[in-house]
Amino acid sequence: MANRLSASIIAVLLALSAVYLQQPLNTFLNPPPTVVDLTQDITYIGSLHSATIEHFRNIFYAEEPTGYRRFAPPVPTKPPKGSVIDATKPGAWCPQGTGDILPFTSRVANISENCLSLRIARSKGTSRSDAAKLPVVVWIHGGGHALGSASDILYEPDGLVRQAAADGRPLIYVGINYRLGLFGFATSKAMIERKETNAGLRDQRAALEWVRNNIKAFGGDPNRVTVVGQSVGASDLGLQLMAFGGAQDVPFQQAMMMSGGPGLNFNSPPDQVASNTADIAQQLGCVKNGDDQGLQALECLREAPFELLTNLTVAASRAARPPFGEGYFYPTIDNDFIQARPSQLMRAGKFVKEIPLIASWVTNDGAWYAPLTTSTDEEVLGSFGLWLTSLSESTKEELLQLYPLEDFERMVRPEHDGPISPQYYRAAQMNRDIWFTCPVLDFTWQYVRNGGAKASQVRLYEYNETRYTPVFRAMGVPMWRVAHLSDIPYLFNNDHLEGGADNSDAHLSLAQRFSRAVIDYIHSEPLEGRNSGAGPWTPAFPEDVSQQGSLPSDVPSTISIQIFGGPHGSSSVTVRKEVEERDLTESEKAVYWEKLFSRCEFINGQQMRDEAGV
Template sequence: MFSRSLGFLVTAAALVTATPFKNNGSSTTAPTVTIKNGTIAGNYLPSFGIDEFFSIPFAAPPVGNLRFRHPQPPSKWNGTLDATEHGPSCPGFGPFSEGRPLDEDCLTLDVVRPSGGGKGLPVMVWIYGGGFSGGASADPRYNLSYIVNASVAIKKPVIAIGINYRLAGFGFLAGQDVFNSGNSNAGLFDQRQALRWIRENVGAFGGDKDKVTIWGESAGAYSVGYHLLANNGDNEGLFRAAILQSGSSLGPTLNSLGHFDEMYNSVVDILGCSNTSDRLQCLREVPYEQLFNALQPQLYTWTPVVDGDFIPGWPSDRMAAGKFANVTILIGANTDEGTATFFGPRNIINTTEDLRNYLLNGSLPATTPSSVEKLLELYPDDPALGCPFNTGSERFADQGYQYKRAAAIVGDYAMDAGRRQTSEAFANRGNKVFSYRFDQSPWNGKLKDITEVAPVYSTHYAEIGFVFNNPSTTISTYVGPDPAVNALSRLISRSWISFAHDLDPNNHGIQGAAKWPEYKYSASNIVFNSNRTYVEKDDYRKEQLNFWGTIWHEVGC
């Protein structure tokens, strides 16, 4: 059997010979699936009533001459592919990659299905976040078993798939050499290749290729947003719906090619490729460890670029022109996004002048002085209006006297303005849109890898545990012991399942829950809170959120 392990690399043309198979699941008979590339053996988990298949290659290993290139189709294999264990994750940096086995041979996906499969099942495809610098489908916080198990329990069975994609400089290296070679945004093309693989192969697992929902959070949601815009909105039949948690195509993750030129030239110089005739080819031949060290994010942060291909122009222009996929969307943000440590300007904003300088030279370096003055007017120094919202006159001054003011600006810029404008654009064109606001704080007042220093509240990433409904007490997204909070988690998770199954999140089977309205009939959000889940008009901070739409070009989207 073909077994993946750290450091094991194969070429695109390699054929693998079968070796004896050992099932690591709880059944004496491994579930097997045959696709055009070969046969795959996974695990059967009777306690969940599911089959799971891990680390199935959807592309050729992006190593050697395939490094820094768009993904190529996978090879066939001889014998049976051992898909009972997670293989290595893509090289990444920061807390979402730390402690994981990493390797460039990482373009794999995981499939979790109701035991025995079925026929024509809707498919949910998870794209992880992590700032395009870290993340892994193998992260236990993204365990898909619970969603699939719940989908069967409510008689809306789905198949769930988690995909890996290249990160940081491995997936988003940018510079004139990369652009000239036609290989920009390789990480996004990895995701697209995975979707093509799913369309071609998911029927063998019991899925319906025409009932795919793409689904992501943070950088994963931004990825989903870029898939909605790719090919001027032609989604190639790869998905019929999208879920965007705390992200869209509008916001801070996109850059122009020129933004990275200096960074690219520095990497080339560090790795001794400056004076070679083909600098990009030289980078392909650099030993992995040296390249990994040179791409450390404390030196360089790589994110998607406008490449004229996958991202043909600024997303704000594409949205305004209606050049986005004709699909149904579920989209939302958390109330207090700006409290995340990597968003919020902690310990540095005490005066209006501090904030002015931060906006001009730190958070929003492309923003004009006149736009900054307008932002200062729209977001006054009134702690009752700041983030975390609805916390009154408390300033959390140990984080900076005007911290809440700055956190409100950054959270709206990064998440909420894009959420509202995406909802409006899709709804105005007639697409079904379901918008939410997640308003639940972590049970213990902290969220590892996001922020563990007050204020936290309903911060970025706080909804993850609720969506995945994972009861494990050992993961950072554990929702806590409160029965009301666990009931909220069941409602959210089953709403996501209902959306993927029926294109309507209301068929979750939970009695007494508020009905989630379509945005085109009522510009409203459902607000998720364990004390009361209700529907609100989506008109809070109307002038502030609208203003971002007038300056997207300045801030790079």
């Protein structure tokens, strides 16, 4: 025992020396933060940011998914006892296209299959002691299953962590990487038979299990974990709740879904992604005797050089789904992790229960999905035609009627946006509701309706403020307004957002209030509005399943939404299906204008769900 302890001490000293040799003199005077996992005899060496935040980066939760592990479920890492892990530098991003994305996001440069890592941030001096047991927030990034990383500057956690500590409610932050594109979501008959599908979702589950098993060493409480996902990260979070038909518990206790729900998962049967996978196999010469679904094609894909496979898949996905290839490879039914279409699982109550939820959208979530040149009914329908390929003519006609052109004429601002047709705003709103708002409403309502949680445990918000206005103006797209991603810098309380974004005091004040409201939630404190400045955060639905036993309708008749920002300020707004507009406040009228009841009733209805494959 003494010998092993001596060896561990020597290993730590050697690792620290290696870190020191690469750092300036002040590193010797201020040694880097160090975490020792006494249970497993593992030491993590991190770095100090802005004097108050400790970072531990590039901590692997799974083995390198290469060779025979490519496409396969992740294999948890088991560092040898006495290991010293250098967690001072960010790791590689999972395979994706390189280059610039948006002015306020990171430039993608360092990609590798050896990317199944996470980053941890906490306040300086956080103790491992049982007295600490801080709540944990885990971040699942978006990016259409085509791009992104926990290391993106947009997701810098320092502001959130610092605010929590300043308020006397510290927390531990964890961001995770997971496989994307073909590497994360390829499928074929052979893959389904071998349960080697939806690798990206299985990566997320493995990362969450790592947090459950290891976060105590960093001062976190594995029984107080809140997972926050954005866009497809939110959709994936919903799929985690429905994984294995809800038969397996999840390694978290609360969820927050930003701009996304499982209904975003269009065409969930595997046919389309299997065809996309087969096309890549064909380009590589992996298809023999016409069999693009068998084991031979799979083995050939596994043997393909990483760079070649990445280049082919990025080119194919971006050609089919410009500009970034979103939604070309994505989660599909595999009769294992995903056992049926998400909307069917939701309505059958096949999900993990008793998980409190916050879910949301932003006011113009669909803005960048509509081409700026949209000016006809056909172009409006074509704005989502790449993804929803099986909509009937009657469905398309009903959508056009639910979104009459005159509803959007008042949105035209030629002095700000140039010669934009109201058809563009019509298409943007339709995309917002199909992609984000209606899936969010459907998932939260079905979760309450089918016994997932009490109505008092489920809340909604709409974010109607953005710090990207000057960026969008410089990009030539001022009409995007409060576009997708707008609430992210407010959540992270980022006071130095990149790319020419608005860092003015008014926005930073709103960011502080919003991040404080989320910190309340992470700490499982009542959302009474004392920190959000928006009044009490009313539960999304008034009915209580625990009292009524079951809720009668497939759609809600009353919705309460917390509004953050916008011309009428932050407040809680309740709207009802049957109400006269003249009786509403200005805030209520703004939500009423969105026509959530009639539009989402159709979008979430049986006909469109069947045609969309959600």
